Each structure stands twice: as C-alpha cells, then as structure tokens.
Amino acid sequence: MKDSLRDIRLLDDLARRQNPINKLHPLVKLLTTIIYLAVVVSFGRYEISALLPLIFYPVVVFALAELAPGRILRRIAWVMPLVIGIGIFNPVFDHQTVTIMNSTISKGWLSFISLVIKCVLTVAAGILLVATTGMEKLGAAMRIIGVPKIMVLQLLLTYRYILLLGDELARMLRAYSLRAPGHRGIKLAAWGSFAGSLLLRSFDRAQRVYAAMCLRGFKGDYNTGDDAKVGVRDLQFLIGWVAFFLITRSYNLPFLLGSFLTGVIGQ
Amino acid sequence: MSHHRVEARNLHFSYPDGQAAIQDISFTILHGEAVGIIGANGAGKSTLLMLLMGILFPDSGEIIVGDTRLTPKTLPMIRERLGMVFQDPDDQLFMTTVRDDVAFGPRNYHLDEQEVASRVREALAQVGILHLRDRAPFKLSGGEKRAAAIATVLSMKPDILIMDEPTSSLDPKSRRMVMELLKSFEHTKIITSHDLDMVLETCQRFLVIKEGSVAADGPAGEILKNPQLLHSCGLEMPLSLQKCPICGDQTKNFKSG
Amino acid sequence: MHMADALISPAVGGTMLAVTAGLAAYSAKKITNEMDEKKIPLMGVMGAFVFASQMINFTIPATGSSGHLGGGLLLAILLGPYAGFLTMTSILLIQALFFADGGLLAYGCNVFNLGFCSCFVSYPFIYRWFTRQGLTSRKILWGATASGIVGLQLGAFSVVAETLASGKTELPFSTFVLLMQPIHLGIGLVEGLVTAAIVTYVWRARPEILEKAAIGGALGDRSIKKFLTGLAIGVVLIGGALSWFASTSPDGLEWSMERTAGTTEIEATDGIHQLFADLQSRTAFMPDYGFKAPAGASSEEAISEETASSWPAVDAGTSAAGLVGGSLTLVLAALIGYLVSLSKKKGSKAAA
Numbered sequence: 001m002k003d004s005l006r007d008i009r010l011l012d013d014l015a016r017r018q019n020p021i022n023k024l025h026p027l028v029k030l031l032t033t034i035i036y037l038a039v040v041v042s043f044g045r046y047e048i049s050a051l052l053p054l055i056f057y058p059v060v061v062f063a064l065a066e067l068a069p070g071r072i073l074r075r076i077a078w079v080m081p082l083v084i085g086i087g088i089f090n091p092v093f094d095h096q097t098v099t100i101m102n103s104t105i106s107k108g109w110l111s112f113i114s115l116v117i118k119c120v121l122t123v124a125a126g127i128l129l130v131a132t133t134g135m136e137k138l139g140a141a142m143r144i145i146g147v148p149k150i151m152v153l154q155l156l157l158t159y160r161y162i163l164l165l166g167d168e169l170a171r172m173l174r175a176y177s178l179r180a181p182g183h184r185g186i187k188l189a190a191w192g193s194f195a196g197s198l199l200l201r202s203f204d205r206a207q208r209v210y211a212a213m214c215l216r217g218f219k220g221d222y223n224t225g226d227d228a229k230v231g232v233r234d235l236q237f238l239i240g241w242v243a244f245f246l247i248t249r250s251y252n253l254p255f256l257l258g259s260f261l262t263g264v265i266g267q
Numbered sequence: 268m269s270h271h272r273v274e275a276r277n278l279h280f281s282y283p284d285g286q287a288a289i290q291d292i293s294f295t296i297l298h299g300e301a302v303g304i305i306g307a308n309g310a311g312k313s314t315l316l317m318l319l320m321g322i323l324f325p326d327s328g329e330i331i332v333g334d335t336r337l338t339p340k341t342l343p344m345i346r347e348r349l350g351m352v353f354q355d356p357d358d359q360l361f362m363t364t365v366r367d368d369v370a371f372g373p374r375n376y377h378l379d380e381q382e383v384a385s386r387v388r389e390a391l392a393q394v395g396i397l398h399l400r401d402r403a404p405f406k407l408s409g410g411e412k413r414a415a416a417i418a419t420v421l422s423m424k425p426d427i428l429i430m431d432e433p434t435s436s437l438d439p440k441s442r443r444m445v446m447e448l449l450k451s452f453e454h455t456k457i458i459t460s461h462d463l464d465m466v467l468e469t470c471q472r473f474l475v476i477k478e479g480s481v482a483a484d485g486p487a488g489e490i491l492k493n494p495q496l497l498h499s500c501g502l503e504m505p506l507s508l509q510k511c512p513i514c515g516d517q518t519k520n521f522k523s524g
Numbered sequence: 525m526h527m528a529d530a531l532i533s534p535a536v537g538g539t540m541l542a543v544t545a546g547l548a549a550y551s552a553k554k555i556t557n558e559m560d561e562k563k564i565p566l567m568g569v570m571g572a573f574v575f576a577s578q579m580i581n582f583t584i585p586a587t588g589s590s591g592h593l594g595g596g597l598l599l600a601i602l603l604g605p606y607a608g609f610l611t612m613t614s615i616l617l618i619q620a621l622f623f624a625d626g627g628l629l630a631y632g633c634n635v636f637n638l639g640f641c642s643c644f645v646s647y648p649f650i651y652r653w654f655t656r657q658g659l660t661s662r663k664i665l666w667g668a669t670a671s672g673i674v675g676l677q678l679g680a681f682s683v684v685a686e687t688l689a690s691g692k693t694e695l696p697f698s699t700f701v702l703l704m705q706p707i708h709l710g711i712g713l714v715e716g717l718v719t720a721a722i723v724t725y726v727w728r729a730r731p732e733i734l735e736k737a738a739i740g741g742a743l744g745d746r747s748i749k750k751f752l753t754g755l756a757i758g759v760v761l762i763g764g765a766l767s768w769f770a771s772t773s774p775d776g777l778e779w780s781m782e783r784t785a786g787t788t789e790i791e792a793t794d795g796i797h798q799l800f801a802d803l804q805s806r807t808a809f810m811p812d813y814g815f816k817a818p819a820g821a822s823s824e825e826a827i828s829e830e831t832a833s834s835w836p837a838v839d840a841g842t843s844a845a846g847l848v849g850g851s852l853t854l855v856l857a858a859l860i861g862y863l864v865s866l867s868k869k870k871g872s873k874a875a876a
Binding site: 009012013016134135136157160163164167205208209211212213214215216217218219 | 317320322343346347349350351353355357358359361362363364367371372375376401403405406419420423
C-alpha cells in the first residue's frame with residue numbers, strides 16, 4: 001500500500017514538470033487518449049500487424065515527456081495477469097487454424113496475442129495521460145466537456161484525501177503489526193473496529209476541512225484560476241495524432257511496408 | 268478603529284450530546300491587542316474559536332465583530348475580516364501546490380488573477396516560503412506546512428488573526444520561526460495554546476478558560492505569577508519563569524506588562 | 525473484477541459509458557437538490573477511505589488468503605445511494621488513471637458493475653428491506669451480507685455479459701458464468717460481513733451518521749422504480765441503436781462509441797467528432813477506387829478493408845508481408861523513441 005501512495009505522488013510530480021507534452025492543454029490530451037483507446041480496441045480480435053503502428057503514440061509521447069519506462073512497464077505487468085487470465089482461454093476454445101509462413105497456428109493464439117498487445121497499448125496510454133497532465137488539470141478538462149461541478153469537485157477532494165488517509169492508515173497499520181507479529185493482514189474480527197475508527201477520524205477531518213474551506217470563502221466552486229485557451233500547438237497535436245490513428249485504422253501500414261519490401265526483394 | 272474589535276457577550280454552547288462546552292463567556296478584545304487563550308485540554312478553547320468564526324452558533328449570547336453582530340447573514344462579511352489558522356495544517360492545505368492553496372481564498376472572493384498572484388507572492392514572502400510555492404503541500408515539513416497554512420490566511424488580508432495552537436508539534440527551530448512570525452504581525456491576534464512560553468512572548472493579555480468559563484482575564488504578568496490559579500486550571504508556569512533546576516537561578520525576571 | 529480496456533469493444537464500452545454518464549448526472553442532480561453542502565467533503569473523505577481501506581487486507585479465517593473491501597455497499601449505507609454512487613465513480617476513475625486498475629474505456633462498465641449494482645439495486649431493495657423497521661446489529665449483519673452477495677453476483681454477471689458482448693473471449697457463456705459466479709459468491713459474502721462490521725461500529729459510536737444517510741438518500745419506492753424503468757429503456761435504446769449501427773456498417777462501429785459520447789457529454793467537441801466520422805467514411809471509400817499496394821505488389825495483395833481486418837484469413841504471402849512489416853514497425857518505433865529521448869538529453873545538457 002505504501003507503493004500505491006508513492007506511485008500517486010510520483011505521478012503527481014511527473015505531471016508538474018515542464019516539457020512539451022505537459023504544457024499541452026489538458027483537454028487535448030484527454031481527447032487524444034480517449035480516441036486512441038477507442039481506435040486500439042476497435043481492431044478485430046485476430047488483428048496483430050495493423051495494430052503495431054499504434055505503438056508510435058505511446059513511444060513518442062513517452063520520449064517527449066522524458067519519462068522513465070521502467071515504472072510504467074511495471075504497471076503494465078501488474079495489470080497483465082487479469083487480461084491473460086481471460087485471454088488464455090481463447091487458444092483453448094478457438095481451434096480454427098491458419099497457415100502463416102508454412103506453419104500452422106491456432107486462431108486462438110492470434111486473438112490472445114492481439115488481446116495482450118491491446119492491453120499494453122491501452123494501459124500505457126492511460127498512464128501517460130495522468131503522468132503528463134495531473135489530476136487537477138484533468139478535472140479542469142472534465143469541467144470543459146461538461147461534467148457536473150459536483151462530480152469534479154468530489155473527484156479532486158477524494159484524490160486529495162487519499163494521500164492524507166493513506167498516511168494515517170500507514171501509521172495505524174504499523175501500530176497494529178507491532179502488536180500482532182507474524183500476521184498477514186488484519187484479523188476479520190478486528191477489521192470492523194480498525195477500519196471503523198479510521199472512518200470516524202476521517203469524518204471528523206472532513207468536517208474540519210470543510211470548515212477551513214468555508215472560512216476562506218468557499219461557496220461550492222472550485223476555482224483553479226487556470227483557464228488557458230486551446231492553442232495552435234494543442235490543435236496540431238490533436239489533429240496530427242488523430243489523423244495518424246485513423247490512417248492506421250484504415251490501412252494496414254506494416255502490411256503495406258512489408259509487401260513493398262518483399263515485393264522489391266522478390267523482383 | 269472600532270471595527271477591529273471583537274466582543275463576546277454571555278456565550279453559552281452545548282454539543283448535541285448534551286455536553287456543555289461554553290458557559291457564560293464574555294470578553295472584549297480591542298484593536299491591536301494580542302490575546303492568549305489558555306486552558307487545559309477540553310477546557311473549551313477550540314469550541315470558543317469555532318463560535319468566534321461562526322462555524323458553530325451559540326445557544327445563547329452574541330458575538331460582535333466591529334459593529335456587526337455575527338449571524339448567518341453577516342457571516343461572509345465577518346469571515347472576510349477574520350483569518351483562522353487551524354491546529355492541523357493538513358486541514359487547511361488541500362490543493363496540489365502551495366501556490367494554489369494560498370490562492371484558494373482570494374480566488375473564492377473572485378479577485379482577478381493578477382491580484383491573486385501578487386497576494387500569493389506577498390503572503391508567501393511574509394512567512395518566508397516563497398521558494399516552496401510550486402511544491403506539493405504534503406511534501407513540506409511540519410514547520411513549512413505551518414508557514415504555508417498561515418500564508419493561506421494572510422493572502423486574504425484579514426484584520427484579525429485567530430490561531431489554534433500555532434506551535435503544536437513543531438521542533439524548536441520551527442517553533443521559534445512561527446513565534447517570530449507572530450510577533451511581526453500587527454494584526455489583532457487571538458491565540459490559543461498550552462505552550463505558555465510562546466503565549467508569553469507573543470501576547471500581552473491572557474484569558475484563562477476552565478471548564479467552559481473564564482477563570483481569569485488580565486495582563487500576562489499577573490496571571491502567570493499566580494501558580495495556584497494556573498495549577499487549578501491544569502496549567503503550569505512557563506519554563507522561562509520557573510527556577511532553573513540545574514543552576515537554581517531565576518535568571519529571567521518577568522517585567523509585568 | 526475491474527475490467528481492462530482490452531477486454532471490451534467500443535460499442536459495449538460506449539454504451540456503458542453513456543449509461544454511467546446518465547446515472548451520474550441524475551445522481552448529481554439529486555444530491556444538489558437534496559443534500560446540505562456539508563456532504564461534499566464528506567464524500568471526498570469517504571471515497572478516500574474506501575480507497576485506503578482497499579489496501580487493508582484482512583485474513584479470511586481458515587484459508588490463509590486475504591481479501592479487501594469493494595466499498596459500493598458501504599458508501600450507499602453511509603452516504604445514501606446517490607452520493608454513494610458518485611463517490612464510487614471518483615474512486616474508480618482514480619484507480620483507472622493512476623493504477624490502470626480498470627481501463628478508461630471500460631470505466632463505464634466498471635462503474636456499473638461495482639457502483640450501480642450495489643448502490644441502486646442491492647442497497648435500496650435488500651439492505652433497506654432488512655433494516656426497514658429500525659436498526660439492530662443483527663439486522664445490519666443480515667442486510668449487509670445479503671446485499672453484499674447479491675451486489676457482487678450481479679456485478680460478476682455483468683462482467684460476463686459485457687465481456688461476451690464485446691466478443692473478446694472465446695469462453696462459452698456457461699463456462700464463464702460457472703467460473704465467475706461461485707468465486708464472487710465468496711467475495712460477496714466477505715464484502716457483506718466486512719461492511720456489516722464497519723457499519724455496526726459506526727452505528728454504535730455515532731448513530732447520527734447513519735440516520736442522516738437514511739433520511740438524505742431515502743429512495744421513495746416510486747422514484748426508484750421510475751428511475752430503473754427509465755434506465756432499462758435507455759440501455760435497450762442505446763444498445764439497440766449501436767448494434768444496428770454495427771451490423772449495417774461494420775466500419776462505423778468504432779465511431780459509434782464516439783458519437784454516443786458526443787451526444788451525452790462531449791458536446792463541446794461535436795465538430796471534431798463529425799470530422800472523424802467524415803474522415804472515416806471517406807477513407808472507407810478508398811478500397812472501392814481500387815487502391816493498390818505500392819510498387820511491385822501483386823494484384824492479390826491489393827489492400828482492402830476486408831483483408832486488413834481479417835489478416836489471418838489471407839494466404840501465406842500476405843502473412844509474410846505482415847510479419848516483415850510488423851517487425852519493421854516495431855524497430856522503427858523503438859528507433860524514433862530512442863532518437864527523441866537522445867535529442868532531448870542533448871538539449872537539456874546544452875541548456876545546463
């Protein structure tokens with residue numbers, strides 16, 4: 001759990017750095033990501049080669065934002081088992097075969113590989129969005145596309161309190177584990193009062209925080225004072241990538257490239 | 268300058284569970300005064316502050332700030348003039364950067380962004396943490412958090428500063444920093460604490476609270492020289508006024524103010 | 525049981541996103557009308573609490589394994605169904621964004637499976653039924669346990685339905701159901717017990733919190749029925765429209781998701797979506813103009829939408845081309861990434 005908190009803080013820090021990607025308008029990044037995800041998952045279940053060019057997006061954004069790949073790869077690895085768990089049944093149930101380069105392969109495996117690639121791409125794109133934008137700016141972008149005020153506010157507050165409660169919880173867990181050596185987790189019998197007392201403390205804190213907000217003139221509006229307009233660069237980013245996604249979706253680029261090369265060699 | 272005056276008249280307050288927290292408290296604090304409200308844990312100090320800020324409303328009695336009586340209607344106006352620093356800075360810092368936190372108040376009063384920026388700069392410079400403005404509040408040390416919390420209130424340019432335990436859980440150096448900061452403010456100040464040495468340095472007048480009532484009200488010197496009174500209220504003489512246990516010398520003589 | 529993006533199709537993801545957006549908008553309207561503003565920070569803290577509590581594993585007696593809280597039911601009991609549901613949407617969004625725990629496209633599915641099932645089905649119909657004549661710790665226990673089990677069964681079934689509707693798995697329906705439901709029987713039981721434990725603790729220590737939630741979020745029988753009927757009609761309409769769209773124009777399927785989203789929440793960007801749709805239809809025409817693969821490719825390798833989307837069906841020659849091109853693409857991507865970061869590093873060194 002400490003890892004989770006550290007991850008949140010790290011992503012927060014990453015989002016606060018200055019680089020070409022972080023400087024883009026949050027709305028543009030949000031839209032690009034959503035479109036990207038839709039394009040990725042829209043490919044047929046046996047598709048592999050046509051999917052591959054889509055890896056350009058995370059790779060380029062990654063490099064432009066100067067992110068270290070290690071952490072994000074770890075995140076992807078963390079989500080993988082779930083997808084593999086369901087996808088692994090594809091080879092079991094799908095016995096149709098196809099011949100590729102003189103070897104016969106089950107279509108189930110193709111769909112499995114396709115699924116895994118999609119998983120890698122979608123997870124990477126999602127993490128990139130947060131790592132280059134940050135929660136508060138995403139909230140602002142959500143407001144622009146018309147998400148109700150109360151939801152965005154609620155989201156930002158939740159996000160803020162995860163860190164605070166996380167610290168409190170870490171202290172409680174430490175105290176618990178010191179008195180319960182060798183236990184894994186908390187006994188179910190004690191769980192209710194353990195979590196319950198954390199909850200009550202949280203209630204009290206919520207009230208104090210709300211009081212603190214009201215004392216500084218809070219009337220239900222979360223003013224971030226950050227209303228940058230969408231600029232030319234933002235539009236270029238959005239249109240450029242979306243065009244690329246659409247071209248990738250419409251033409252099997254690796255296949256074109258491959259036929260060109262094999263054609264040339266063949267002659 | 269009567270508009271910086273704070274007056275409490277016969278305040279009574281009980282919590283919903285029936286516990287009477289404040290019983291008949293009255294006092295008047297004049298412009299420019301620095302008043303320390305002291306008392307044991309659970310004496311009613313924090314409740315009193317909540318009443319002053321209009322977070323709670325008294326069962327009977329009234330609070331007057333300047334010439335205005337505190338009612339739900341006048342609340343926004345009065346809150347603009349009172350700035351309260353909470354005991355736990357984490358309750359007060361909830362944005363992702365120090366700058367946004369300090370700007371939170373001014374933005375809520377819809378000042379234009381330029382004015383907000385200059386107020387933020389001013390407030391942060393005043394508490395000496397201008398260099399931390401882009402940091403996340405949760406990454407600050409205890410002392411820095413406290414300074415940031417104070418800045419969030421200063422940026423609203425209040426006439427009266429109210430502080431709940433401003434030096435609790437600070438290391439000696441941070442405590443010293445906060446004390447110097449308090450002394451540098453020319454606002455009317457109301458400070459609650461058990462840290463009597465701090466209150467002694469920053470306030471000229473003491474208000475001792477015991478079981479929800481005023482046990483004593485007067486110049487710091489008189490009250491702190493009365494060990495019986497302090498003891499009966501769950502307090503002790505400030506260390507700076509006690510005999511030194513090592514050399515046996517009473518090195519510091521208190522000049523009554 | 526958070527679903528990942530890779531497991532759903534745009535049509536399913538889009539339908540569920542639209543449903544979720546509708547539910548959330550309705551809940552937001554409900555609570556702005558009904559509740560005192562004090563609930564806003566409370567929702568934030570409760571959301572954080574559920575988030576944090578999911579990190580406290582508890583040991584399940586006699587098994588040596590551990591589990592954690594889902595939270596939807598707890599939120600509904602402590603905050604009322606509408607505020608509880610909204611809080612759940614925040615939690616799931618943060619999990620999706622920061623931990624890739626459930627994808628962004630699958631977000632609608634996840635909110636439905638984990639939030640809707642407990643806040644709008646098992647809480648009002650089961651928990652409230654058990655506790656309709658006042659609270660006792662026994663009633664809390666039975667109510668929460670039954671609601672926990674029902675909520676998770678519904679959620680697990682939704683996962684199965686959504687995955688199968690997306691066509692991403694070859695698992696037959698019956699196998700999948702038999703795989704998911706029994707596991708979630710256990711998880712639901714634990715969820716119920718743990719929720720009961722916390723609720724009982726809160727009820728003993730601070731009964732007024734529960735009373736407030738019950739009043740604030742009371743679901744009049746009429747309003748919830750109307751609401752559910754409306755929802756069911758909505759789902760049928762959206763789902764029906766999408767599948768009709770999908771069957772008549774297979775290539776349009778992907779963009780149907782964008783369109784639904786466009787009408788429900790992304791109003792500001794309608795123009796852009798229109799643009800995509802146009803682009804899509806224009807590019808779809810290309811094959812009809814007899815677009816040919818460049819230099820040297822034989823006529824049977826002409827690229828059309830059909831061959832592109834059913835690559836394994838075509839012959840060995842095209843597969844080879846796919847393999848060669850695919851690997852080249854990857855190499856190229858790696859190279860570009862490397863070059864960009866190299867130039868970045870140089871740039872920052874020069875600046876320093």
